[in-house]
Amino acid sequence: MIQGKISRISGPVVRARGMEGIKIRDLVQVGDLGLLGEVIEVKGEEISIQVYEETDGLTVGEPVKSDGRPFLAQLGPGLLGMTYDGIQRPLEILRDLTGNFIARGATGDPLAKNKKWHFIPTVKVGDSVSYGDIIGWVQESPTIKHYVMIPESVSGVIAQIKEGDYTIEEAVGLLKDGVPLKMVQSWPIRRPRPAQRKVPTSLPLVSGQRIFDVFFPVPKGGNAIIPGPFGSGKTVMQQSLAKWSDADIVVYIGCGERGNEMTEVLTEFPHLEDPRTGAPLMNRTILVANTSNMPVAARETSIYTGITLAEYYRDMGYDVALFADSTSRWAEALREISGRLGEMPGEEGYPPYLASRVAEFYERSGRVICMGRGTPEGVKPSDSREGSVTVIGAVSPPGGDFSEPVTQNSLRIAGAFWGLDARLAYSRHFPAINWLTSYSLYLDALRDWYVSELSEEFLTMRTELMEILQKEDEMNKIVQLVGKESLSDPDKLLLDVARTVRDDFLRQSAFHEIEAYCPPKKAFYMMKAITTFYAQCQSLLGKMPYSDVLKLPGWEKISKMRYFPNDNFEVQCEAALKELAQEGVVQSA
Ligand SMILES: Nc1ncnc2c1ncn2[C@@H]1O[C@H](COP(=O)(O)OP(=O)(O)O)[C@@H](O)[C@H]1O
Ligand SMILES: [Mg+2]
The missing domain is CATH 3.40.50.300 (P-loop containing nucleotide triphosphate hydrolases)
Known part of the structure; x- marks a missing residue:
């Protein structure tokens, strides 16, 4: 145990003297209350400590203690x-x-010490084990198995290991050299785990x-x-x-x-x-x-x-x-x-x-x-x-x-x-x-996933939607100068499709029951609907006034797709797509 005294206090930073042998990042207990802190500087006789708790009321001369180890999770x-x-x-x-308030100097065990976990081994007596090897598991939560791994500095041959109910500190097994195997281990948080x-x-x-x-x-x-x-x-x-x-x-x-x-x-x-x-x-x-x-x-x-x-x-x-x-x-x-x-x-x-x-x-x-x-x-x-x-x-x-x-x-x-x-x-x-x-x-790294889970088309449609939005941005600059009326029909259509992409596709409420989560496949259908409908509208330009194109039911159909229930959106989306693909035909016939 290293022990010294507070020499200066500056908000969360406290200086102490007489802490010979202390190292940077060592955990210390500061003052009579034993406030926790970490050594952040060692300069000659004096060390600086970053104190994790309010330092009001601390006084010079109060004790500072450390057992010379960093803070361990x-x-x-x-x-x-x-x-x-x-x-x-x-x-x-x-x-x-x-x-309700955390009292200063309060401590609590990060993990329940008396709770029993049912441990099931996956190695047997005679197996050699070293850092990172899984030796068994416990059911930590209904959906997550917690795999018990050999800690960093431990290795050897299993001499004993048994299924049963253990607390985190009881040995679930033993190595030949007598080292107990426990479910808990610790790690200095600033060092990345290898x-x-x-x-x-x-x-x-x-x-x-x-x-x-x-x-x-x-x-x-x-x-x-x-x-x-x-x-x-x-x-x-x-x-x-x-x-x-x-x-x-x-x-x-x-x-x-x-x-x-x-x-x-x-x-x-x-x-x-x-x-x-x-x-x-x-x-x-x-x-x-x-x-x-x-x-x-x-x-x-x-x-x-x-x-x-x-x-x-x-x-x-x-x-x-x-x-x-x-x-x-x-x-x-x-x-x-x-x-x-x-x-x-x-x-x-x-x-x-x-x-x-x-x-x-x-x-x-x-x-x-x-x-x-x-x-x-x-x-x-x-x-x-x-x-x-x-x-x-x-x-x-x-x-x-x-x-x-x-x-x-x-x-x-x-x-x-x-x-x-x-x-x-x-x-x-x-x-x-x-x-x-x-x-x-990361798009290149994920390309194969998109192709195998959704389709090649997903990526081309993504590019198409991106381009629509980029063109909209360029066109908006022109519109500001000359007004929307002077745009050609294809340009007007592009702006209206871009609005659809923004309002009906990119917007997504975090608070709507269905909207909050959109399966990728549903997003795929929505993209397909927009690009299909866009192509239909393009084919109609020149055959009917643009004001009629704007009245097509497709616009509204697309805006409703986001609310198709997530458990059977496929059926509804397929139907919507079929209708959208018909719009050009029906209208021009
Ligand atoms: N995805 C979203 N869907 C709906 N409303 C949102 C969404 N994101 C933010 N908001 C609205 O904006 C407000 C502020 O968001 P918030 O995340 O607290 O902002 P920040 O953390 O950037 O300060 C929220 O309370 C909510 O009303
Ligand atoms: Mg915030």
């Missing part, structure tokens, strides 16, 4: 369904213990949001950023993705946003159902909450705690989606702490290492061959398994100015950019994603 069964703060203290349990290697991403994270699934997809293992000004829909978007995307596991980090936004998540999520399994969504979800009224240092940590939990489930062979709302508030925490340390500020007061921290965070996403052997099925222990972490970060640039450092540094790394637009939000076009400035660099 606890990993094991029981994580799913939990809500943690930035240093993995369970919020609900703490609330029960200390009242994998054998990264592999190319080739499957989309299907989100049920047309703007993403069709226009700007992100693969499982990819990363995306959602920058946008206040009120443009970042939180609603992230929550829709957390609810509907086809990840196995969701980690949702509420980082520095207003408390009431997080309360919405905390109260709403437990009641939501997984559209695929019908089970509560919390069964596959972990929440990490550090709202704006909670201490700034723990907010900085929440990002790392969250991604470590995500990597842990990835290592079991799962596809994990991680959401961070908002990475800007995290960067601001970094800036505040750096300022307290008296570091030389870089652009807009952010520390010069902002760029590398942002990059390190997003680089923890990816699709990997996991460490160790054993598939999630536990059938052939010699098999390797794949898992992925997809990272989706909201960015809230002050005043919506995308040229500021956090947005710029995130842009440099992100594979998909979903730019929210204040003007679209203002005109109630939701999701308010700007289709002209947004992009996804």
Whole structure:
């Protein structure tokens, strides 16, 4: 045990002396209350500590203690369904213990210590095991099996292993050299969990949001950023993705946003159902909450705690989606702490290492061959398994100015950019994603999936719709000069079809019972309807006045497709397509 005394206090940063042997990133307990903190600088005799809790009332001379280890996340069964703060203290349990407010210095076990889990081994006595090998599983939630893996520094030959009911700290087995095998392990959150290697991403994270699934997809293992000004829909978007995307596991980090936004998540999520399994969504979800009224240092940590939990489930062979709302508030925490340390500020007061921290965070996403052997099925222990972490970060640039450092540094790394637009939000076009400035660099990687799951046509129609919107943008400039009346009929038609693409296809309410989730196949039908109808209308131009083309029933038919029930949309869509394909024939006959 290393023990010293507080020498200076500056908000969340506390200096201490007499801590010989302490290292950067070691966990410390500060003051008589034992507030938790992390060493962020060692300078001669004096160290600087980032304290995760309010430091009011601390005084110089109070004790500082450490056992010389970094902050470790606890990993094991029981994580799913939990809500943690930035240093993995369970919020609900703490609330029960200390009242609605978390008392300073309060601790709570991240994982229930007395709960028994039914462990089923997948290896047998005499098997040799090493880091990452699956040795068995427990049913963590009704839909998720939790695979128990050998921790990093352990290897040997199994001497004992038995099915039965165990707490996370009881040994489920023993190695020949006497090392006990437990279901819980720990990990220093700032160190990425290793994998054998990264592999190319080739499957989309299907989100049920047309703007993403069709226009700007992100693969499982990819990363995306959602920058946008206040009120443009970042939180609603992230929550829709957390609810509907086809990840196995969701980690949702509420980082520095207003408390009431997080309360919405905390109260709403437990009641939501997984559209695929019908089970509560919390069964596959972990929440990490550090709202704006909670201490700034723990907010900085929440990002790392969250991604470590995500990597842990990835290592079991799962596809994990991680959401961070908002990475800007995290960067601001970094800036505040750096300022307290008296570091030389870089652009807009952010520390010069902002760029590398942002990059390190997003680089923890990816699709990997996991460490160790054993598939999630536990059938052939010699098999390797794949898992992925997809990272989706909201960015809230002050005043919506995308040229500021956090947005710029995130842009440099992100594979998909979903730019929210204040003007679209203002005109109630939701999701308010700007289709002209947004992009996804993953389309080529996902091409095979689109072709095999939907069809080649899907990609050509996607291009066609994109071109319609780009032409509309160019034409709008002309219209502003000369007025709409002077346009040719084909140009008028293009503008009206573009409006249909925007209003009836890209718009999607997050709050409508059916609309909230659109299966990709349904999006495919909608695209097909629009392109078919467009071709029909083109063939009618010159044969009838444009005002009559505008009166065709097809326009309205298309606008209703989004509300076709998701359980039998195919029948209705096929019928609608047949009618649309007839319009040109009927009218010109
Ligand atoms: N996809 C959507 N569908 C319907 N309404 C939306 C959608 N996205 C945003 N909104 C509306 O915009 C408001 C602000 O969105 P929010 O996500 O809280 O913004 P931000 O997090 O960017 O500040 C929401 O309360 C909601 O009324
Ligand atoms: Mg928000």
